[in-house]
Amino acid sequence: MDLDTLSTDLLAGNRRALARAISVVEDGGPNATKLVKSLFPHSGKSHLIGITGSPGVGKSTLVDALITEIRKDGLKVGVLAIDPSSPFTGGAILGDRIRMQGHTLDKNVFIRSMANHNHAGGVALATYDAVRMLEASGYDVVLIETVGVGQSELAITQTADTTILVLMPGSGDDIQAIKSGIMEVGDIFVVNKGDLPGADKSASEISSSLELTNFATAWRPPVITAVSESGRGVDQIWQSARNHRAFLQESGQILERRKFKIQAELSELVAAIARDNLKTSMENSKEVQKILDQVAQHELDPHTAAQDLVQDLFGQPA
Amino acid sequence: MDLDTLSTDLLAGNRRALARAISVVEDGGPNATKLVKSLFPHSGKSHLIGITGSPGVGKSTLVDALITEIRKDGLKVGVLAIDPSSPFTGGAILGDRIRMQGHTLDKNVFIRSMANHNHAGGVALATYDAVRMLEASGYDVVLIETVGVGQSELAITQTADTTILVLMPGSGDDIQAIKSGIMEVGDIFVVNKGDLPGADKSASEISSSLELTNFATAWRPPVITAVSESGRGVDQIWQSARNHRAFLQESGQILERRKFKIQAELSELVAAIARDNLKTSMENSKEVQKILDQVAQHELDPHTAAQDLVQDLFGQPA
Numbered sequence: 001m002d003l004d005t006l007s008t009d010l011l012a013g014n015r016r017a018l019a020r021a022i023s024v025v026e027d028g029g030p031n032a033t034k035l036v037k038s039l040f041p042h043s044g045k046s047h048l049i050g051i052t053g054s055p056g057v058g059k060s061t062l063v064d065a066l067i068t069e070i071r072k073d074g075l076k077v078g079v080l081a082i083d084p085s086s087p088f089t090g091g092a093i094l095g096d097r098i099r100m101q102g103h104t105l106d107k108n109v110f111i112r113s114m115a116n117h118n119h120a121g122g123v124a125l126a127t128y129d130a131v132r133m134l135e136a137s138g139y140d141v142v143l144i145e146t147v148g149v150g151q152s153e154l155a156i157t158q159t160a161d162t163t164i165l166v167l168m169p170g171s172g173d174d175i176q177a178i179k180s181g182i183m184e185v186g187d188i189f190v191v192n193k194g195d196l197p198g199a200d201k202s203a204s205e206i207s208s209s210l211e212l213t214n215f216a217t218a219w220r221p222p223v224i225t226a227v228s229e230s231g232r233g234v235d236q237i238w239q240s241a242r243n244h245r246a247f248l249q250e251s252g253q254i255l256e257r258r259k260f261k262i263q264a265e266l267s268e269l270v271a272a273i274a275r276d277n278l279k280t281s282m283e284n285s286k287e288v289q290k291i292l293d294q295v296a297q298h299e300l301d302p303h304t305a306a307q308d309l310v311q312d313l314f315g316q317p318a
Numbered sequence: 319m320d321l322d323t324l325s326t327d328l329l330a331g332n333r334r335a336l337a338r339a340i341s342v343v344e345d346g347g348p349n350a351t352k353l354v355k356s357l358f359p360h361s362g363k364s365h366l367i368g369i370t371g372s373p374g375v376g377k378s379t380l381v382d383a384l385i386t387e388i389r390k391d392g393l394k395v396g397v398l399a400i401d402p403s404s405p406f407t408g409g410a411i412l413g414d415r416i417r418m419q420g421h422t423l424d425k426n427v428f429i430r431s432m433a434n435h436n437h438a439g440g441v442a443l444a445t446y447d448a449v450r451m452l453e454a455s456g457y458d459v460v461l462i463e464t465v466g467v468g469q470s471e472l473a474i475t476q477t478a479d480t481t482i483l484v485l486m487p488g489s490g491d492d493i494q495a496i497k498s499g500i501m502e503v504g505d506i507f508v509v510n511k512g513d514l515p516g517a518d519k520s521a522s523e524i525s526s527s528l529e530l531t532n533f534a535t536a537w538r539p540p541v542i543t544a545v546s547e548s549g550r551g552v553d554q555i556w557q558s559a560r561n562h563r564a565f566l567q568e569s570g571q572i573l574e575r576r577k578f579k580i581q582a583e584l585s586e587l588v589a590a591i592a593r594d595n596l597k598t599s600m601e602n603s604k605e606v607q608k609i610l611d612q613v614a615q616h617e618l619d620p621h622t623a624a625q626d627l628v629q630d631l632f633g634q635p636a
Contacts, residue, residue: 033621040619128620255614262613262620263600267593269624270631274592275585282581295580296573301358302446302580303351306587313588314632 003031007038010137015110018137022112025129036129043135044258046078047245050157051145053166058192061228062166063145067103068231069238070141078139079111080130082123082146082156110139124155125272128265131159157185159261161254162244164188164237167206169198183213186221188240194225194233219247277313287312321349325356328455333428336455340430343447354447361453362576364396365563368475369463371484376510379546380484381463385421386549387556388459396457397429398448400441400464400474428457442473443590446583449477475503477579479572480562482506482555485524487516501531504539506558512543512551537565595631605630 006024009017021039025032051066053059063079070077103109114123114130127144134142146156157163165186189210191203207223215221222240226233248254281288291308294300300308324342327335339357343350369384371377381397388395421427432441432448445462452460464474475481483504507528509521525541533539540558544551566572599606609626612618618626 036621037619041616044616259610259614262610265620266610266613266624266627267596269620270596270627271589271593273624273628275589278585278588292577292580292584295584296577298359298362301355302583302587303354306584306591309584309588310591310632314628 001031003034003038007035010039010133011042013138015107018110018133019112021133021137022114022130025133026114026126028126032129036132039132039136043132046131046135046139047141047162047241048131048160049141049143049241050160050163051143051166052157052163053168053190053192057166057168058228059145059166062190062192062226062234062237063143064103065228065231065234066143066238067109069234071103071106071108075140076108076138077110078134078137078142079109080127080134080142080144081111081113082127082144110134110137124159125265125268127156127159128261155264158264161248161257162187162241164190164241166190166192167202168193169196169202183209183221184215187219187244188237189221189223190233190237191223191225192228194227199225217247217251217253219244219251219253274310274313278309281309281313285312319349321352321356325353328357328451329360331456333425336428336451337430339451339455340432340448343451344432344444346444350447354450357450357454361450364449364453364457365459365480365559366449366478367459367461367559368478368481369461369484370475370481371486371508371510375484375486376546377463377484380508380510380544380552380555381461382421383546383549383552384461384556385427387552389421389424389426393458394426394456395428396452396455396460397427398445398452398460398462399429399431400445400462428452428455442477443583443586445474445477446579473582476582479566479575480505480559482508482559484508484510485520486511487514487520501527501539502533505537505562506555507539507541508551508555509541509543510546512545517543535565535569535571537562537569537571592628592631596627599627599631603630 001024003024006017006021010021021035024035051059051063060081063081067077067079103111112130114126131142131144142160144157144160163186165188167189169191183206189206191199191206193199194203203223203225210221210223224233224236224240226237228234245254248257278288282292288309291300291305291312295302295305319342321342324335324339328339339353342353369377369381378399381399385395385397421429430448432444449460449462460478462475462478481504483506485507487509501524507524509517509524511517512521521541521543528539528541540554542551542554542558544555546552563572566575596606600610606627609618609623609630613620613623
């Protein structure tokens with residue numbers, strides 16, 4: 001594969017090159033590294049918005065409505081619809097569904113599902129790189145949608161600048177969110193399906209709970225009641241996202257956030273390299289195979305073995 | 319904390335010591351390492367059974383019914399009910415629910431929920447160690463129940479010798495399981511809620527699909543229709559689990575499986591050590607902070623930075 005041509009085409013906004021490049025970074029390996037290396041200088045300018053919430057709260061409808069709002073401002077929008085955890089929930093299907101909802105012919109909208117588990121460091125690492133491909137290809141806003149609200153989904157939305165937490169009335173999710181301390185990660189709260197009974201109650205419970213939450217910054221997350229189906233409240237969500245982005249820039253928080261994200265990414269990349277080194281050694285080194293056998297025979301415990309292996313792999317004590 | 323006394327008490331079957339020890343390994347760190355080191359020689363003899371499936375298929379009822387079956391054979395049973403991914407699905411509540419269902423007074427049953435995310439290497443690593451605590455404390459069978467069927471849940475059930483995949487009729491899970499290639503990981507398939515319409519159809523679809531699956535060993539997974547509520551089919555599940563264990567031992571597969579598991583665990587432990595080393599360096603090393611700044615300024619891409627960091631941390635090229 002000619003990675004130089006791929007880079008050039010991607011930078012020129014070629015959609016096929018972009019699709020190809022995302023596949024390359026999903027697969028990982030030396031090609032992914034080369035591609036990221038050449039395109040990284042062209043990334044870092046877009047507004048990255050994470051959207052998360054339990055299944056069934058209407059995230060994909062909200063994403064669809066948000067695309068419409070963002071396009072009104074003439075901005076290019078990329079969407080990554082991610083299903084990191086489950087072969088059962090059908091992340092790929094989700095992406096397809098959105099794709100059919102009216103933005104298909106819009107050349108300034110690019111939607112991609114990621115349900116790929118090949119990347120050595122998992123889908124979170126692949127997401128960082130896929131976002132970079134979209135940025136380098138000129139997408140002003142990147143929406144990162146995750147199905148579910150587990151730890152790994154949160155890790156993915158936290159690759160974003162702005163995190164939107166989507167809830168719906170009567171699901172009990174609002175109470176769970178409050179209990180589980182998940183409030184701290186949301187920059188914007190959306191009570192979706194706001195025409196259902198209990199919507200106002202949910203919104204006011206979330207608001208009260210936010211008043212009691214200790215936030216690290218001066219940003220106070222708005223609670224927005226929306227009906228994504230009809231578009232009600234969606235302009236307000238987009239406005240809040242832009243306000244949040246402006247806040248991050250004016251307060252200097254955006255650098256803090258990005259540094260924090262880079263730490264997390266580097267930590268996972270270093271862990272992935274360690275794993276890869278071990279894998280190679282397990283196949284080739286007699287010394288490493290001996291350690292493995294000792295653990296299998298219960299002569300050596302795994303924690304001590306891991307420390308020995310680090311010494312063996314990297315030539316110094318853990 | 320006196321870890322020696324804790325070890326001695328745990329080996330003597332003291333339940334409070336066991337509960338304490340599991341908390342220690344959940345927390346990770348030097349105490350966890352010491353405890354595992356001293357108890358590892360006493361582990362490795364129990365039958366480890368993983369139970370997984372989508373929410374709502376009746377896993378906890380099945381676990382409850384299985385405990386009853388296993389106790390008929392006079393064996394001690396430990397249960398780890400694990401919710402690795404979501405603050406919303408309430409793993410802890412699940413464990414509490416089982417605990418109340420009639421085995422509370424049985425001193426040969428120990429049930430523990432793990433919803434703890436503190437362990438550096440994640441809940442999968444904590445599970446390996448928690449299983450060891452149960453084994454050292456004399457539990458003949460350990461049931462490892464995970465809520466959900468995502469990749470991380472599968473990783474956890476694969477810490478087991480025998481994996482039971484629980485499905486229910488009409489959920490579409492059977493079709494999804496077949497499509498997603500999840501069939502390969504199940505050693506026993508249970509169509510639970512077998513009194514619902516469509517149970518026979520689900521079971522026969524799974525059976526046909528299994529006939530087309532390439533298995534690595536001579537074991538052919540049985541498909542069992544069960545009604546956990548009434549106990550129907552549960553004796554058959556337990557019998558199949560024992561058959562599977564016997565197969566693993568007679569064919570020598572059990573050593574293969576355990577070696578594979580040890581490789582996976584060591585890989586995650588080595589990755590965790592790499593992460594920890596990096597974290598310490600990020601706080602203390604000017605060189606490492608400089609690399610971080612360069613990435614934040616988009617002067618250096620994260621992949622190259624990670625390779626530089628490995629060299630820096632461990633003194634040799636990645």
